[in-house]
Amino acid sequence: MDSTERVVVPLLLVQTASVILLWSLDTLTVVDQKIFALFLGADFLAFGLMAHLYLNMKTGSNTSGTALMVWGLVIMALFVAGFIVS
Numbered sequence: 001m002d003s004t005e006r007v008v009v010p011l012l013l014v015q016t017a018s019v020i021l022l023w024s025l026d027t028l029t030v031v032d033q034k035i036f037a038l039f040l041g042a043d044f045l046a047f048g049l050m051a052h053l054y055l056n057m058k059t060g061s062n063t064s065g066t067a068l069m070v071w072g073l074v075i076m077a078l079f080v081a082g083f084i085v086s
Contacts, residue, residue, distance in 0.1 A: 004053050007068060011046045014079055018043040021082070031085065038082035045075045 018039040025032050025039075049071045056063050 004057055007053060007072075008050055010072075011050055011075075014075060015043055015046045018046075018079060018082075035082050035086050038078050038085060042075050042078035042082065045071065045078065049075070 022036060022039050022043070025036050049068075053063060
């Protein structure tokens with residue numbers, strides 16, 4: 001498994017979990033709207049990172065480890081904040 005695959009698999013798991021949680025929310029209350037926004041933000045950032053990795057894979061350029069770490073930390077912060085708010 002190369003480094004790109006090691007990053008994409010956890011991103012897919014985060015996206016799957018956040019989509020399932022988004023489906024289960026009732027967004028009529030203000031708190032649920034905040035939770036929805038946090039999970040949706042994590043989902044969009046995970047998708048953006050996967051698109052960035054795909055583009056870099058096709059062009060042959062590399063993504064720095066620091067950039068991957070920052071993206072991952074922001075995605076996990078949003079995902080965990082969704083659970084804390086709920």
